[in-house]
Amino acid sequence: MRADRLVSLVLLLRRHGRLSATALARELEVSTRTVLRDIDALSAAGVPVYAERGRHGGFALLPGFQTELTGLNHDEALALLVAGSRRGAQVFGLGSALASAMLKVVDALPESYRATAAGAAERLLIEPETDLLSRRVVAEEVPDAVVAEIRRAVFAGRKLRIHYAAANQAAKWRTVDPIGLVTVRGQGYLLATREGEDRTYRLSRVRVAEELAEPAQRPDRVDLGRAWQERSTRFRTGGDQVTVLARVHPKRREDLVDTALAVLAESTDADGWLRVEATFQDTRHAAWAMWQLAASAEALEPQWLRSALHERATTIAKHYAESGG
Incomplete structure (x- = not known):
């Protein structure tokens, strides 16, 4: 593990030119104390790394230093195979391996390609944390x-x-x-x-x-x-699925269909609204899906769902009818 980290440290300095101990610690996901120990180890091994003092100081390599320590280890190669989704690498515990692998890939590129590759990468954003409505995509945390x-x-x-x-x-x-x-x-x-x-x-x-x-x-x-x-x-x-018969405005059809497990039947009423029979995972799922559509949909069956939605609407209406304070 430490050997991989030392290689990553060298590649980070080659790529960025100069980085502070704090920045290196953040990139390598270790403490600044560990970074300083690694710098000492590299110096002892003959790697020409030096410190620059001052406000914009940090650690850097002597100009022209080259290294052939770019071989990918097992986890780094695996991380590249799932790199189509960086979130996938994070879920499988390969986030740090992916970062390390990409450093090695960049370092292995011919000098003339590096600037072009870096510029192209800046113009691609893969699966950001929020969508256009600022809804945050939350990946589950797994140790x-x-x-x-x-x-x-x-x-x-x-x-x-x-x-x-x-x-x-x-x-x-x-x-x-x-x-x-x-x-x-x-x-x-x-x-x-x-x-x-x-x-x-x-x-x-x-x-x-x-x-x-x-x-x-x-x-x-x-x-x-x-x-x-x-x-x-x-x-x-399978499971505790429920079937719902609902009327929905045509403009909100996709919202209903996207949340349902399956659509069993669909027809058009005389007023243009759609009559949809759909299944949901359970009672909670059905109530949530219909509530999201507000006045753009009406649950016709089963009766318990109509009652649940009526009770929720009545409670909220009463809440907002009262004077604030």
Whole structure:
């Protein structure tokens, strides 16, 4: 780990010319004390790094210094393979490996290409943290130690023991046979089998993970895309799903369809409004989806949903009818 960090430190100085200990610590995700120790280690190894004093000072390399220490390690190569989504690299615990790998890639480019590549990169923004409506995209936080242990078990083909907290339940220990990892909209999932049955576990709900020595019982090859699609289909068609019949304004049709699990039937009323029969994950999901549409939609069935929406609207109307103070 330290050898990789020393290489990254040299590449950072080659790329930026001069950086303060604080900036280096932030880039390498270590303390400034660690950076200073690494600088001493590089100097002792003959790397010509020197300190510049003053307000705009920092550490730099002697001009013209070259290094061939640009070989990618396993995690860095893996990070590049999932670099189509930087958020995916973060979910799988490969964020720092991706940053280190990209430094090495840039350093390996011919000198004449570096400026062009850097300029092009400045004109590309991949999956920003907010959309045009300033809605923040929140990626789930998974401790690096946990996801690293899960990742090792997946790649090594060994059984995995996880302390997992299902929704609204206390955490329990489970021993599973891991198949693969999936990231969707900033959320990570472990696809596995348990006692021969398909299981899907949300990474953010794994409290502790332990790779076991015993080989996992799983096929040598797997179509992860197909496996995810099959599990998604089962999720949409099982559980405590509810069916809702609603009228919705044509301009808000897509808003309703996008939140539903499936649309079972659709027709147009005489006034131009759409009559849509759709399924939702559960009662809470159905109530939330209809509430978002406000007066642009009306739930016709079931009656409990109409009553729930009426009660919520009445409560809010009463709240705002009262004088503020």
